Amino acid sequence: MGEQIRITVHGDTDFVDKSSLAQTDPAKVKKRRERKSKRVRAPKNPRPQEWLAKDLSQGYIADYKPFNFVDGEGVRCSLYVSGCLFACPGCYNKVAQQFKYGQPYSKELEDQIVADIGQSFCQGLTLLGGEPFLNTQVCLSLIDRLRKEYGSSKDIWSWTGYTWDELQKESADKLEMLSKIDILVDGRFLEPLKDLTLQFRGSSNQRIIDVQASLKAGKVVLWKNLVR
Incomplete structure (x- = not known):
């Protein structure tokens, strides 16, 4: 594994290989991170009588x-x-x-x-x-x-x-x-x-x-x- 650097988008942080950045489009990385940060988590939904x-x-x-x-x-x-x-x-x-x-x-x-x-x-x-x-x-x-x-x-x-x-x-x-x-x-x-x-x-x-x-x-x- 190469040298790790930290990337933060809207407070959401990832660590990636520095060497991989040359092959990575920064704009695409940013869009992926923004989509992830906007996902709405939902409560769990049990089936009838699943939880006893x-x-x-x-x-x-x-x-x-x-x-x-x-x-x-x-x-x-x-x-x-x-x-x-x-x-x-x-x-x-x-x-x-x-x-x-x-x-x-x-x-x-x-x-x-x-x-x-x-x-x-x-x-x-x-x-x-x-x-x-x-x-x-x-x-x-x-x-x-x-x-x-x-x-x-x-x-x-x-x-x-x-x-x-x-x-x-x-x-x-x-x-x-x-x-x-x-x-x-x-x-x-x-x-x-x-x-x-x-x-x-x-x-x-x-x-x-x-x-x-x-x-x-x-x-x-x-x-x-x-x-x-």
């Missing part, structure tokens, strides 16, 4: 944030589970894509979450990640506990990279989890559609869905308090 929680989830959580105002309507307790395969470019919580990031979910943490949500000023639970529907073991344990303790007096929101239609073709555990929550924010985060003015979502393709109304109607029914 029983095979992927390690039972880890990335974070727990009690009593916040940003993860849905009202005062909420938010559980961030670990692990996601969608790999959306621009993901705001990229570190939580790892299935063993953070710490294992525990009975002690579950007890704390249930107690926190029991406060009169707390409206409910929010499940985020990572991908909640790839961590159904953790999420269903907590959901079932909350329903046992509080019935429908506390609502449950979940974010997901899956679309509503994709979830209808998914595994039994995902369908069970969907049937037990109130609000679903669906769809991959798409960086070209990013819009910081939207309620509780990052890109305009995502929807805030009233789950129980949608299941009853057999079609997507949007959340009644949607403003934008």
Whole structure:
């Protein structure tokens, strides 16, 4: 290998043999680099039931944030589970894509979450990640506990990279989890559609869905308090 030199175009860097430059058209090199830099990466798109929680989830959580105002309507307790395969470019919580990031979910943490949500000023639970529907073991344990303790007096929101239609073709555990929550924010985060003015979502393709109304109607029914 001959002497290497560095070529940078629009911040994208390559190392090439100096001897090869004599046979290389600099204009063509520049165009190739510009085309590469303009490519739009996209999230991964799974086939139905390709990704199963029983095979992927390690039972880890990335974070727990009690009593916040940003993860849905009202005062909420938010559980961030670990692990996601969608790999959306621009993901705001990229570190939580790892299935063993953070710490294992525990009975002690579950007890704390249930107690926190029991406060009169707390409206409910929010499940985020990572991908909640790839961590159904953790999420269903907590959901079932909350329903046992509080019935429908506390609502449950979940974010997901899956679309509503994709979830209808998914595994039994995902369908069970969907049937037990109130609000679903669906769809991959798409960086070209990013819009910081939207309620509780990052890109305009995502929807805030009233789950129980949608299941009853057999079609997507949007959340009644949607403003934008």
